Amino acid sequence: MRILSSAVASLVLMGSLGAAFADDVVVLKPEEQTIVREYVNKQPLASVNLLGLELKLGSSVPDKVELREVPNIKYRVAVINDQTVLVDPETHQIVEVLH
Incomplete structure (x- = not known):
């Protein structure tokens, strides 16, 4: 019974974490x-x-990268390694990679 309870608790925790990450996806x-x-x-x-920068959600963009404001969009845009990315201007984290 104790093993089953631990397994259920783990699944509930994992589900909660997954929901939290899903809320952060832009x-x-x-x-x-x-x-x-x-x-x-x-x-x-x-x-x-930028050599070595993996363009994925949550990656931090260095301050030296120019972020441009796009009308009517909350996030800023930059082109890094020939890919357009949206960056949160407060955290400098990539919130979306446009393909």
Whole structure:
């Protein structure tokens, strides 16, 4: 019985953690993605090459990377290693990689 209780407790904890991470994932609406892509096309940003930086959710972007404000979008945009990313201006963490 004790093993079963531990297993159930572990599953509940894992489920709670998964829900917490799911809340942190930023998913832009299609129209917001369009706004970002049009902005980058009209206002080309030079790509910054950062060796060793893995472009994934939660990766920290160095302060030296220029973050540009996009109208009507909470996050800032940058082009790193030829990929457009959205960055939280307060934490400098990548919140979305646009493909």
